[in-house]
Amino acid sequence: MVNWRGSFCVPTRIHYGLGSLEVLAQIGIKNALIVSDPFLVKSGMIKNVTEQLDKANISYTIFSDVVPDPTVAVVVSGVAAAQKILPETIIAFGGGSAIDTAKGILYFYACINEEKNEESKPRLIVIPTTSGTGSEVTDFAVITDEKAKAKIPLRDKKLMPNHAILDANLVRSLPPTVTADTGIDVLTHAIEAYVSTLASDFTDALAEKAIRIVFDYLPKSYQNGNDDEARVRMHDASTLAGMAFTHTSLGINHSMAHALGGRFHIPHGRANGILLPYVIDYNSKEEKAAVRYAEISRLLGLNYMSDIYAAKELRNMVIKLKENLEMPSCFKETGIPEADFLASIEALAATAMRDSCTQTNPRVPTQEDLEKLFKKAYYGN
Structure with a gap:
């Protein structure tokens, strides 16, 4: 890949x-x-x-x-x-x-x-x-x-x-919620760059380092904004991930977040964070993508034999990180009215399909796939 x-x-x-x-x-x-x-x-x-x-x-x-x-x-x-x-x-x-x-x-x-x-x-x-x-x-x-x-x-x-x-x-003065939202955005950038169809050894090195830093230092930045080491490392991670994805582009995680932000004005990082576990699940059904997610999981010390299981454990690690950051797990928790969201799903999916980030997603989606993903991410199931 x-x-x-x-x-x-x-x-x-x-x-x-x-x-x-x-x-x-x-x-x-x-x-x-x-x-x-x-x-x-x-x-x-x-x-x-x-x-x-x-x-x-x-x-x-x-x-x-x-x-x-x-x-x-x-x-x-x-x-x-x-x-x-x-x-x-x-x-x-x-x-x-x-x-x-x-x-x-x-x-x-x-x-x-x-x-x-x-x-x-x-x-x-x-x-x-x-x-x-x-x-x-x-x-x-x-x-x-x-x-x-x-x-x-x-x-x-x-x-x-x-x-x-x-x-x-x-x-230093960033509020904890902004620290969490922007930090999860870094993680999403790095993971999407790693599984992108344009990934290379050069971008992998940058994405891997950014992912490690986020899991090690984002909780510390969230808990104590005056932790200089954590703040410096997260600032570095953001740039490392940016260097990676400017060469690889991103994937449907960002396509969907762009669509949601344009319609419901959810903070971009928060939208990415909510979507990330669902996108990992969806993409992991493609064998090569599952292998790449498994590589990230093993990079973080989860040495499972099965690629599918390792990919699921990466999803679980993301969920656990978000819980530690007190982030919402689904869009319903952000206060978007159910009727408004459901009425918008078709348009959201169509917008995401046209987004340039979709082209480098490791699994080729259909509009129906994205509609189902939006619905899952709203209800959290």
């Missing part, structure tokens, strides 16, 4: 470790558009970035209209802000929504100005404030089409960040 031919490139320069944000003043920025969200501005966290820019006398403008599940309208507004200052650098500061918004702005700003090559488009620097998306090293972004009530995955080399700054000082 591992790809024996392909290419592997990690163009993003990664700066990591506590205090690594200081490198921002040394990168040679001239004029920046900072893309962030209102909370990070009002709380003063944005000063972590602006103080570094002020130190180096760098000109900047803050665009803080970011919303959860960033919309086409917000991206258009951000492009207009960029057009006013013609930034040489765009800085994404925040979680997945801020990063996706910044990527959307960069993409359309470059297109409008016909800046099609790496030399002329603004540089992108990503400073994540959650340990989950991996977007700091991917050429992916997800934008919400409010009219269609669907998330639109974008993928283009223009979206690959030039620099990623992984300063775990910025995630």
Whole structure:
């Protein structure tokens, strides 16, 4: 199931470790558009970035209209802000929504100005404030089409960040629920990358390390946000998983989560976490996929002879981890009205089938398969 031919490139320069944000003043920025969200501005966290820019006398403008599940309208507004200052650098500061918004702005700003090559488009620097998306090293972004009530995955080399700054000082204050949601997102990225039809020895190494770190350090981050080692390791795991899935793409776990997020606005990581055990069960019915899940199970020390049984034990480990993180086990527990969910299943499945992530799932699904999976994940059976 591992790809024996392909290419592997990690163009993003990664700066990591506590205090690594200081490198921002040394990168040679001239004029920046900072893309962030209102909370990070009002709380003063944005000063972590602006103080570094002020130190180096760098000109900047803050665009803080970011919303959860960033919309086409917000991206258009951000492009207009960029057009006013013609930034040489765009800085994404925040979680997945801020990063996706910044990527959307960069993409359309470059297109409008016909800046099609790496030399002329603004540089992108990503400073994540959650340990989950991996977007700091991917050429992916997800934008919400409010009219269609669907998330639109974008993928283009223009979206690959030039620099990623992984300063775990910025995630100390994350609430436990956000730590859990984003941490499970890391695990889903890594597992889906490992079982993807585009997996390789290179992506396997990254995914395996990320999976190990999540099981070892996510519960510690959840229990004590001031555990520096746990915070640093989870920040690293997020990037490792991102490096893996930007080469492999993902699978139906993400296709389904994208569809749910676009319609019901469930936090992305939470949606992925709810779906993960059901997707493992579904994919394990394909023999090669079961072998890959079994390899992960054995990597974590569960030495079962049967691949099918080992795959089931991986599912059970995921369920146990989620219980320790006090996460919902099904969508009914998130408060989505039953009638609304059931009425949407056909549309959700159709949207997930069209999602690009579905193409690299280890088992080829039908729309009926996805409808059944959505129903199982709602009731928890």
